[in-house]
Amino acid sequence: MEPSSDARAVPKRVALIRRQAPARLLEDRQELVTTAPHLLLREVILIEVVVTVLALVSLLFDAPLEEIADPYHTPNPAKAPWYFLGLQELLHYFPPVVAGALMPALAVIALVVIPYFRVNVEVAGLYERPWKRRLIILTAVTAVAAGLLVAKRVWPMLVPTVAIYLLLSLPAMPFCPAGVRRRLGRVPLADWIMTWFVAVAVILTLIGILFRGPQWAWTWPWRDGVY
Amino acid sequence: MHVLRTLTENRVWRSIVRHGVRPTNRNRVLLITENVFLHLHAAKARRRNLDLSSTYYLGGLALILFGVLIVTGFLLMLYYHPSVPQAYDDMKELQFVVSNGPFLRNMHRWAAHAMVFVVFLHMLRVFYHRAFRPPREFNWAVGVVLLILTLLLSYTGYLLPWDQLALWGVSVGTNMVNAMPILGRQVRFLLLGGNIVGENALLRFYVLHCVLLPLGLVLGLAVHLWRVRKDGGVLGSAGRRRPSGVNTP
Numbered sequence: 001m002e003p004s005s006d007a008r009a010v011p012k013r014v015a016l017i018r019r020q021a022p023a024r025l026l027e028d029r030q031e032l033v034t035t036a037p038h039l040l041l042r043e044v045i046l047i048e049v050v051v052t053v054l055a056l057v058s059l060l061f062d063a064p065l066e067e068i069a070d071p072y073h074t075p076n077p078a079k080a081p082w083y084f085l086g087l088q089e090l091l092h093y094f095p096p097v098v099a100g101a102l103m104p105a106l107a108v109i110a111l112v113v114i115p116y117f118r119v120n121v122e123v124a125g126l127y128e129r130p131w132k133r134r135l136i137i138l139t140a141v142t143a144v145a146a147g148l149l150v151a152k153r154v155w156p157m158l159v160p161t162v163a164i165y166l167l168l169s170l171p172a173m174p175f176c177p178a179g180v181r182r183r184l185g186r187v188p189l190a191d192w193i194m195t196w197f198v199a200v201a202v203i204l205t206l207i208g209i210l211f212r213g214p215q216w217a218w219t220w221p222w223r224d225g226v227y
Numbered sequence: 228m229h230v231l232r233t234l235t236e237n238r239v240w241r242s243i244v245r246h247g248v249r250p251t252n253r254n255r256v257l258l259i260t261e262n263v264f265l266h267l268h269a270a271k272a273r274r275r276n277l278d279l280s281s282t283y284y285l286g287g288l289a290l291i292l293f294g295v296l297i298v299t300g301f302l303l304m305l306y307y308h309p310s311v312p313q314a315y316d317d318m319k320e321l322q323f324v325v326s327n328g329p330f331l332r333n334m335h336r337w338a339a340h341a342m343v344f345v346v347f348l349h350m351l352r353v354f355y356h357r358a359f360r361p362p363r364e365f366n367w368a369v370g371v372v373l374l375i376l377t378l379l380l381s382y383t384g385y386l387l388p389w390d391q392l393a394l395w396g397v398s399v400g401t402n403m404v405n406a407m408p409i410l411g412r413q414v415r416f417l418l419l420g421g422n423i424v425g426e427n428a429l430l431r432f433y434v435l436h437c438v439l440l441p442l443g444l445v446l447g448l449a450v451h452l453w454r455v456r457k458d459g460g461v462l463g464s465a466g467r468r469r470p471s472g473v474n475t476p
Contacts, residue, residue: 032273037255039272066391070391071423080400097407112371120359
């Protein structure tokens with residue numbers, strides 16, 4: 001690397017990548033600015049905005065406080081904090097060992113290993129590479145999953161699973177408009193999978209928060225309120 | 228300007244901050260590298276990464292919320308006893324006796340909910356921007372640990388007000404631990420200090436919430452931020468850009 005004679009220039013970095021080396025990001029030459037004041041100023045503003053918004057919310061809305069804890073009086077329904085209501089909703093369909101242990105453990109393991117699989121690193125769309133074999137595998141996996149979900153009557157998981165699969169397979173259909181095909185075809189496989197995961201998590205959580213009442217029976221929040 | 232100069236050019240000021248305040252690039256760099264807190268930053272940043280659409284500032288937001296939680300949590304500890312039924316009485320005391328007590332508790336509560344939400348969004352942002360790609364794979368794993376610690380912190384705090392919401396919310400969750408194969412019962416017993424959510428559980432959750440988990444989070448954060456710094460700063464939306472050659476129509 002040759003030191004630049006111009007002190008203001010950003011030195012150009014050169015990387016040698018051997019064939020077997022893992023895919024590394026090729027960072028372009030990018031404009032640099034000094035952290036002070038450019039980044040620091042933004043951080044200070046962000047802190048002020050966050051504290052102001054939090055203070056306003058805290059002035060307007062009170063944190064809930066119910067009666068003193070009473071182990072002899074179980075509320076109906078007894079709900080976990082909102083971020084666990086997706087899991088609690090799963091408990092409605094699967095035995096505790098599956099919903100309470102197996103599925104969360106699998107989700108955490110799946111999250112941790114994401115960067116170690118090449119499919120997650122690629123940014124090319126599903127239909128921008130040879131896709132027929134992948135689509136067949138995805139169809140088979142979706143069919144098995146959908147079958148299981150129907151058998152267990154897990155509608156909140158079945159609906160997003162089928163919806164995501166239909167969107168994903170749409171560009172392969174002959175009747176698909178060219179614009180839609182181009183737009184959806186650019187979406188990488190990893191994004192489809194993550195979006196499926198997020199959709200399932202959000203739908204289960206929202207059902208748990210809004211649509212479950214006494215005995216974990218279905219309620220409409222606008223009719224019966226939120227439990 | 229004159230006042231500023233006398234203020235910043237005397238011996239005492241110079242003994243604290245060795246460089247001056249003149250807006251030279253050298254001073255701007257020294258401001259970062261000579262400061263123990265600021266040196267988590269690199270002296271320079273990529274301009275693109277300062278854009279909102281690059282990171283949505285989600286990691287920073289999570290960190291700021293954690294800061295708010297530490298400050299408000301420390302103040303709440305001054306008014307709180309982790310025992311039954313004093314814990315609940317302290318809530319009432321906060322509500323009716325302590326000046327701005329409700330405000331303090333609201334702030335802590337809403338910041339906690341916001342942090343869980345923001346940390347989750349941060350994870351999604353990093354995923355969709357492919358900001359976990361080599362050499363950042365392990366830092367993603369550290370991030371997953373931080374997400375779990377955030378959930379556990381929020382969850383242990385949920386029990387502390389010792390009202391019906393707290394008791395039964397935590398009962399539902401810890402019953403799930405029971406379902407864990409082989410060690411479920413033992414882990415639950417260890418967590419609760421008994422077979423029910425009682426005063427032992429309150430004390431244990433308090434210690435976890437105020438000592439062990441925050442320490443763990445701070446440690447994990449140190450690793451997380453250090454590695455971001457060592458890997459050349461945050462990887463914003465640039466991570467999503469296609470390398471040339473792959474970009475076939």
